[in-house]
Amino acid sequence: MKSALLLVDIQNDFCPGGALAVPEGDRIVPVINALMELFPEVIATRDWHPPGHISFASRYAKPVMATIDTPYGPQILWPDHCVRNTPGADFHPALAAALIRHVVYKGTNPEIDSYSTFFDNARRQQTDLHRYLQASGVTDLCLCGLATDYCVLYSALDALELGYAVTVIEDACRGVNVKADDSEQALQRIVAAGGRRVMSATLIHQWEKEIRL
Numbered sequence: 352m353k354s355a356l357l358l359v360d361i362q363n364d365f366c367p368g369g370a371l372a373v374p375e376g377d378r379i380v381p382v383i384n385a386l387m388e389l390f391p392e393v394i395a396t397r398d399w400h401p402p403g404h405i406s407f408a409s410r411y412a413k414p415v416m417a418t419i420d421t422p423y424g425p426q427i428l429w430p431d432h433c434v435r436n437t438p439g440a441d442f443h444p445a446l447a448a449a450l451i452r453h454v455v456y457k458g459t460n461p462e463i464d465s466y467s468t469f470f471d472n473a474r475r476q477q478t479d480l481h482r483y484l485q486a487s488g489v490t491d492l493c494l495c496g497l498a499t500d501y502c503v504l505y506s507a508l509d510a511l512e513l514g515y516a517v518t519v520i521e522d523a524c525r526g527v528n529v530k531a532d533d534s535e536q537a538l539q540r541i542v543a544a545g546g547r548r549v550m551s552a553t554l555i556h557q558w559e560k561e562i563r564l
Contacts, residue, residue: 352490353490354489354490354491355393356389356392356393356495357395359395359503360397360398360496360498361395361497362439363438364398365498366497370431370433371432374528376497376498379495379496379524380443380446382522382523383446383495383496383523384447385555386493386555392489394451394452394483395451395453395454396456396457396496396502397433397454397456399456400461401434401435401459401461404434404458404461405461405462405463406426406464407428407431408428415428416429421463424472455468455479456478457478458471465478466501466502466506467505467506467508467509468480468502468506469506469510469513470509481513490515491515491516491518492516492517492518493518495524498527499537500534500537503524504537504541511541511544517547518554520549520550520551521538521550522550523551
C-alpha cells in the first residue's frame with residue numbers, strides 16, 4: 352500500500368481576489384502545507400485553460416452561472432479563470448510548492464471542460480494522472496483542494512471508479528456552494544460511492560502514532 356496526497360487546483364483564481372474565488376479558499380493552504388510533510392508522494396493539479404474556453408461566460412456574452420447545452424451535456428458558465436500562463440493559473444504563493452513531485456494539467460481542450468483530475472467532462476481524454484499513479488505504485492489517494500463540490504467531487508468519484516482507496520480531507524477543502532449544502536452533499540456522494548471523509552487532525556494523529564511505534 353502506498354499513499355499519495357492529491358492537491359486539487361490550489362490556484363490564485365480560486366482564492367480570494369481571484370477571478371473565480373472560492374470562499375475562504377486560501378484558508379486551506381496552511382493545513383495542506385502541514386499535510387504535505389506526511390506523504391511520500393504529493394501531486395498537484397492545475398486548471399490550464401486556453402483563452403476562449405468553452406466554460407467561459409465571456410465566450411457567449413452570457414451571464415456567469417448561466418448554463419448552455421454542449422455535446423457532452425449541460426455546461427455551467429464561469430468567469431474567465433486559470434487561463435494558461437497567467438498569474439491566475441499559478442499556485443497560491445503560500446503553498447509549499449517545492450514539495451510537489453508531479454503536476455497534472457487539466458481543462459486544456461478549448462471545447463471540453465474538465466472538473467475531474469483524471470478525465471475531461473466528456474470522458475474523451477485522460478490526463479496523465481492515472482498513469483503516473485500506477486507507475487508510482489500508489490493505491491490510496493487523499494484528496495484536498497478546490498472546490499469540494501466540483502473538482503474534488505469528480506476527482507474522488509473517478510478515483511474510486513479506477514480502483515483507488517479514496518479519502519477526502521474535509522478541512523483541507525472549500526466549496527463554491529451555489530446552494531448552501533452543495534459541499535456537504537458532495538462529501539456524502541463520495542462516501543456513498545465508497546470513499547471516506549476525515550479531518551486533517553485525524554491523519555496527523557495517525558501519522559504521529561505510527562512514528563511512535
